């Protein structure tokens with residue numbers, strides 16, 4: 001949370017001309033639309049907890065079936081649990097696709113808290129309060145961080161220093177993507 005994945009994903013998808021699938025955005029849209037899935041997801045999101053895998057997976061499976069996703073896409077904030085990763089593997093295998101690379105934006109926690117509180121003033125996201133930010137970090141450390149080693153072992157993980165200014169982060173990401181594409 002707060003590392004800049006939304007900002008960087010938006011820039012990267014414009015550059016690569018592929019769809020941007022942010023599970024966080026999709027869940028916030030579902031909540032705003034008032035659907036059953038959206039309202040159930042809100043119970044977790046608003047408390048800084050991860051939304052149950054089945055709800056998130058339904059959203060991802062629906063999107064991946066859309067025609068515009070057939071030429072690839074960028075997944076932002078997904079998968080966030082080992083279970084989600086297993087399910088993604090199945091979805092991709094069914095569609096004869098695979099993950100090309102995984103990007104980690106590495107940041108100090110203190111800096112992340114500062115950015116999230118700053119964003120709270122500008123955007124007013126309901127989950128950007130000190131208590132809920134703490135829950136989001138706990139969820140990251142317990143449920144998502146174990147995926148890093150898993151992707152490292154598979155040779156897919158590329159780590160970027162997320163403490164740099166946004167333009168420098170983006171340049172580094174582009175270099176990594178280019179090297180994977182030409183490799």
Ligand code: ADP
Nearest residue numbers: 001002023024044045049050051056077078080
């Ligand atoms: P951040 O990473 O800053 O918390 P996101 O927009 O990626 O922002 O996610 C916001 C919230 O949406 C998360 O705290 C979580 O409740 C929910 N969410 C997003 N992606 C997932 C996912 N893959 N699995 C479970 N919950 C998710």
